Amino acid sequence: MVGMRDVAREAGVSTSTVSLVVNGNGYVSPAMAERVQAAMDRLNYVPNELARNLSRNRTNLVGVIIPTIRHPFFATLTASLQRALYEQGLRTALCSTADVDQDVSQYVDMLRRRAMDGIIMGAHAVYPADYWSSIDRPIVAFDRFLGGSIPSVGSDHSQGGRLAAELFVRTGARRVVEIGGPRTHYQTAAGLNSEPLGSITIAGQPTFPPIRYHLAFERTLLAKRIRYEYMEIESVARMEEFKDAAHLAFERHPDLDAIVAPDLAAAFCAQEALRRGRSIPGDVQIIAYDGTYVSDLAGVRLTSVLQDFDGLANALVRRLVQVIPGKAYQGAGAADQPGAGEGDQAVSELISMSLKPGESTRWTGSVQELLSR
Incomplete structure (x- = not known):
């Protein structure tokens, strides 16, 4: 040799x-x-x-921790993350916790032993804030708040929630079903439909920022006295739950006229509505929240609130590279952001969301018009 x-x-x-x-x-x-x-x-x-x-005390390996790669959202995000990491000379070590029934501790141990250069944390975890700060190694959180010293990147869910709610308000919806993840990620306030949900917080920040989507959506409907019901999908790793949620939405609320749901559940809702002879969007309007490829595979092109997957991935990788010692970020936006050890690295970075019109709602205006009030 x-x-x-x-x-x-x-x-x-x-x-x-x-x-x-x-x-x-x-x-x-x-x-x-x-x-x-x-x-x-x-x-x-x-x-x-x-x-x-x-x-160099480096491995060029980054751990990406997500709940599952079976879900279209996490599959799409992971693809964007792998590309963004590759462009920085970094490889991806993927851990989908629900798929292998494993928690994040093994990856944290690898990080502590310097077997990885950093972690992008995108799975739900119940560890206290001092657990993450005690690791004292490069970590960036996706769509969650892990503590004051951990940078966080996520979508502007307040904007997303307002887009969906205002569309229903402007099109005359009166009975809305909202399908989402487990409420155990939140701490509900005084009743599901009497007050918008509250949140478990660390240092005044919600531990699970997507709560802002539900808060903005529900507050907007409440202000207009529009009734809504929340239906819970317990596990994003079990695909059958999305189909079951769509079936139960129509069984429990036969008078519903609008649904907002993650892409997969929204697609099943469209199929369920058509199976029951309910016209879309005449009888039922449907908004898909995320904007993955699934929103175009429902038999009707779904109106979608879009998350910017490439924008999220680029921001996550940029934030992580900036806190990896001896690593310089290469690409657009590098000069506009503080380097490692400079500024407030833990400030949340929110990526703008948008609306893709489809055939499943009656709205024909622009996004600017929806948010103009």
């Missing part, structure tokens, strides 16, 4: 010069670097990436 000593002999230089060329961590004249590279090419020398990274 060819090693650095062999390259040094072939090029007629010292092993330290070969090391500088291979690792790129010191000055070597262009002529000398070309000479060493030519020797490596002749000998088919392949640098030992593991050894090189260990010498």
